[in-house]
Amino acid sequence: MSAPIVPILDSHIHLYPASELSSLAWNTPGHPLWAQHSLDEYRRATASSSDILSGFIFVETDRRNDSSSSSSSSSDTNDSYTGPLEEVSFLARIASNRPRPGEGHGHSGASSLGDKDLCLGIIPWAPVHRGPQVLAQYLDTVRDTCRRDGDEQTWAKVKGFRYLLQDKPDGTMLKQEFVDGLRLLGDKRLVFDVGVDLHRRGMRQLEEVVELVERVHEGVAARESKTTFILNHLCKPDLTLFDTSDPSFAAWRQAIFTLSKADNVYMKLSGAFSEMAPDFARTASPDDIFLALSPWLAVVVAAFGPARIMFGSDWPVCTTQELGTEPHNAWDKWRLVVERLCVMSSFSEDETKDVFWGTARRAYRV
Structure with a gap:
């Protein structure tokens, strides 16, 4: 039995042109991803599903910026945010079909969606840690950048923001400035993408996320006014484990069950390859990967259900586990793993459509 063919909204991809490689905080010459990864490359990776790919959500790529350091002054101005604002400008050009030479986008598409139309949502970086006053000023700058380098519709594609937490000191997200910044996003109906790392940082980060959601939602009566949290990459558990009696799995x-009880919290089925043993992720079949991940996937399905989980490829990060001799590239392999999940969970066609398309549309309001 195979999963029904449904449209795909890829809820988590990263894009960057070759001209801006040096602005990526994590990327250095010699890194597997030290090359342009723009729409031309993404289209090649998704070619097998081009007829059902309905769009993507872009998520910020951790550009260098002075203010991301925990020691930076709260008086930082937008001059500190050159890298993230360059990224907004790049996405504005994609979303408005205004490519610069060599940036790898601008496809107009006679019979398929053009690059502009594939870009359904943009999640830039934002200085949430600076509190609502600085954050509000920054949002104005992002809006102005979208209008300057895109068109009037580009700002409407900004659906939320991310401040990557996985490498920040313990306690960062529980400071009152951070909580109040997230409340501001909720007031403006903008989501917050949560990037934490249980695998490398330990359970403390996930415990803080639980407390963060409680504090941000506390006293907000109307569900539609509560900030929407979208958890990235299963929260990065250690997927090298094969013993579900391990204390880290239980924690x-x-x-995950605690977070699922809160309003407006969603989970992305994404990022798993980076948390698995590299040789296994590269060489195992989609069915074998599904079997290895089934304890974690079963928890996510039981906690959130198909209406609050969404497919995300984490392209191009997922490609670091590719081998040229594989029958499937990394994007295809992960799509098949999620299809297998839908079949084994006995999801209906409508529920499968939620996982691949509907949940992301609701969560990001696209």
């Missing part, structure tokens, strides 16, 4: 499971 992760408890936190």
Whole structure:
């Protein structure tokens, strides 16, 4: 039995042109991703599903900026945010079909969606840690950048923001400035993408996310006014484990069920290849990967259900586990793993459509 053919909204991809490689905080010459990864490359990776790919959500790529350091002054101005604002400008050009030479986008598409139309949502970086006053000023600058380098519709594609937490000191997200910044996003109906790392940082980060959601939602009566949290990459559990009696698995499971009880919290089925043993992720079949991940996937399905989980490829990060001799590239392989999940969970066609398309549309309001 195979999953029904449904449209795909890829809820988590990263894009950057070759001209801006040096602005990526994590990327250096010699890194597997030290090359342009723009729409031309993404289209090649998704060619097998081009007829059902309905769009993508872009998520910020951790550009260098002075203010991301925990020691930076709260008086930082937008001059500190050159890298993230360059990224907004790049996405504005994609979303408005205004490519610069060599940036790898601008496809107009006679019979398929053009690059502009594939870009359904943009999640830039934002200085949430600076509190609502600085954050509000920054949002104005992002809006102005979208209008300057895109068109009037580009700002409407900005659906939320991310401040990557996985490498920040413990306690960062629980400071009152951070909580109040997230409340501001909720007031403006903008989502917050949550990037934490249980695998490398330990359970403390996930415990803080539970407390963060409680504090941001506290006292907000109307569900539609509560900030929407979208959890990235299963919260990065250690997927090299094959023993579900391990204490870290039990702690992760408890936190996932706790988070699922809160309003406006969603989970992305994404990022798993980076948390698995590299040789296994590269060489195993989609069915074998599904079997290895089934304890974690079963928890996510039981906690959130198909209406609050969404497919995300984490392209191009997922490609670091590719081998040229594979029958499937990394994007295809992960799509098949999620299809297998839908079949084994006995999801209906409508529920499968939620996982691949509907949940992301609702969560990001696209």
